[in-house]
Amino acid sequence: MELFLGIDLGTTGLKSMLADETGNIIGSEYRSYPLNVPQIGYAEQNPDTWYQQMCSSIRDLLAKTEVQASDIKCVGLSGQMHGMVTLGKDKRPLRSAIIHCDGRAARQKQKLFKKISIEALGNSIQNQFHSGFQALSLMWIKENQPDLYAQVRHVLLPKDFLRFQLVGNIATEVTDAGGTLMFDNINLCWSQRILNLMGVDSALLPEAHHYPSDIAGTITKKAAEDTGLREGTLVSYGGGDQTMQAVGNGLLSSGNASVNLGTSGQVFVATENPVYDKLLRTHTFCHAQKGTWYVMGAVLNACLSFNWFLEEILETSDFKMADKAASQIAPGAGGLIFLPYLTGERTPHMNEHARAVFMGLTLSHSRAHMIRAVLEGVAYSLLDALEILREMNLPIGKMVVSGGGANSTLWRQILADVFETRLYIPKIKEQAAMGAILCAQVAYGKYDSLQAACDNVIEYESDPVIPNTGNFKVYREAFKAFRQSYELNEPMFK
Numbered sequence: 001m002e003l004f005l006g007i008d009l010g011t012t013g014l015k016s017m018l019a020d021e022t023g024n025i026i027g028s029e030y031r032s033y034p035l036n037v038p039q040i041g042y043a044e045q046n047p048d049t050w051y052q053q054m055c056s057s058i059r060d061l062l063a064k065t066e067v068q069a070s071d072i073k074c075v076g077l078s079g080q081m082h083g084m085v086t087l088g089k090d091k092r093p094l095r096s097a098i099i100h101c102d103g104r105a106a107r108q109k110q111k112l113f114k115k116i117s118i119e120a121l122g123n124s125i126q127n128q129f130h131s132g133f134q135a136l137s138l139m140w141i142k143e144n145q146p147d148l149y150a151q152v153r154h155v156l157l158p159k160d161f162l163r164f165q166l167v168g169n170i171a172t173e174v175t176d177a178g179g180t181l182m183f184d185n186i187n188l189c190w191s192q193r194i195l196n197l198m199g200v201d202s203a204l205l206p207e208a209h210h211y212p213s214d215i216a217g218t219i220t221k222k223a224a225e226d227t228g229l230r231e232g233t234l235v236s237y238g239g240g241d242q243t244m245q246a247v248g249n250g251l252l253s254s255g256n257a258s259v260n261l262g263t264s265g266q267v268f269v270a271t272e273n274p275v276y277d278k279l280l281r282t283h284t285f286c287h288a289q290k291g292t293w294y295v296m297g298a299v300l301n302a303c304l305s306f307n308w309f310l311e312e313i314l315e316t317s318d319f320k321m322a323d324k325a326a327s328q329i330a331p332g333a334g335g336l337i338f339l340p341y342l343t344g345e346r347t348p349h350m351n352e353h354a355r356a357v358f359m360g361l362t363l364s365h366s367r368a369h370m371i372r373a374v375l376e377g378v379a380y381s382l383l384d385a386l387e388i389l390r391e392m393n394l395p396i397g398k399m400v401v402s403g404g405g406a407n408s409t410l411w412r413q414i415l416a417d418v419f420e421t422r423l424y425i426p427k428i429k430e431q432a433a434m435g436a437i438l439c440a441q442v443a444y445g446k447y448d449s450l451q452a453a454c455d456n457v458i459e460y461e462s463d464p465v466i467p468n469t470g471n472f473k474v475y476r477e478a479f480k481a482f483r484q485s486y487e488l489n490e491p492m493f494k
Helices: 047-065 106-113 118-125 134-144 158-167 174-180 192-198 221-227 241-248 303-313 319-327 367-391 409-419 431-444 450-457 469-492
Strands: 003-009 013-020 025-032 072-079 085-087 154-156 215-218 234-236 257-261 265-271 283-286 293-299 337-339 357-359 399-402
Touching: 003 047, 003 158, 003 241, 003 431, 013 047, 013 431, 025 047, 047 158, 047 221, 072 158, 072 241, 072 431, 085 158, 106 134, 118 192, 134 174, 134 192, 154 158, 158 215, 158 221, 158 234, 174 283, 234 431, 241 257, 241 265, 241 283, 241 293, 241 431, 257 367, 257 409, 265 367, 293 367, 303 319, 303 367, 319 367, 319 409, 337 367, 337 469, 357 469, 367 409, 367 469, 399 409, 409 469, 431 450
Parallel strands: 003 072, 072 234, 257 399
Antiparallel strands: 003 013, 013 025, 085 154, 215 234, 257 265, 265 293, 283 293, 337 357
16 A cells, blocks of 8 residues: 655644545544743744654554554655754754744845835845744744744754654755745745845755655654654655645646635645746745746735734634534624734735724624625635736636635635625645645655645545625725725824
8 A cells, every 4th residue: 555644834733634546534633732822912833742643643644543653655745844953963952942923033035125126126035024934933043032042953844854853855846935035936046145135144044945745754763663654755845835835726827826724824825936926916936847937925814814803802722612603694794894904914014013993884784794704805806806916917717715714605605795706615624634645746756746645646626615796895895994994094003
């Protein structure tokens, strides 16, 4: 039997998943871990906890499925992007990882913007500076923890730390390197211009010329003891979670698009040219296949907003109840608007100071109105990002909807109506882990390309989500109000 293991390192938990060459899922194990907030605006996690939870999940997965370790031919990885793990000369973490939703580096961001124009930034790395990305987190360490910074010998992305623990080699690959804001996504190399602005030595950064389906190494003896995997098992490089999710959705060709409702949210379109928004409101990163890229709008608060409202405000985790209550409210939530900027915002505002707001509350509004307003507010924030992709005249064809929030029939319909487009539903729900598995299959030689792997494995539900044209007018007006609400509140956020 030939099986493949995919490991998906998320923001709130890690999933290990086994599948055969056809994509049939044999089993999966999930482990959660905390998001540490030592003070407002900070977001950290312990890299050793990631590794411990990965090892635990793999051991239990092997036990529960009764799979022999020798049947696993290759391991692939997917991981939360942008974060920073610092290693000392002993190659052990020097501190907690600063992850993507961290907002502490606003000062470093402004400092860099005084040194470089948006145009030059686009020419150098095709993306704008934002807190939580590795470049700014590294600058923050350099300026605020200089003694610790002096001990740094290696800077890794989250999933690259896990792969280092498995194979012993320090490296990264192009899909995740692009998300550091130190990588030139056109010339496929670290940007010396940006490193010079930061005052950072390129020797701290790993080699970065690999692709997700390249072979990174083999499981070491220690990793075999820790995980239960067989020593010598192949490990592929894997990629950033957005790229792996796109692979798991079968979105490789130019014009293939998706909207993702995860903890954060994304709109994504693949392209065969490295185009980027000249105002740098979106992200342009390398895709999983050589000679391809993708443009992505990223919002920080998708399911995060919904979970927060249910758990912290309504004090419940009954999502079905919330869905049912919101479905009884007409589109537009009775004029109630929700800005979902609980942790600031990336696309289109690139504003870590942005904050969440309910606009238009009256005595006539109930908690059901507020639930619907949260769902619609996230949809408007994603439309804010999608409108930029449309302005760029990118070819946007079939759009897939995925992520945990896509399990909600109501939320899917709201998105289709707000976007005014059909949304296709993949049959496989764990797309990032499946993307890692498909890369592992190509690395092992089961398929000669990622496209061949996707063609063989990825399927969609027969019935897409059809937008309701009767809701277009109310949502167009509500979207205008959403944008105006941000503009009016923006001066107060700081």
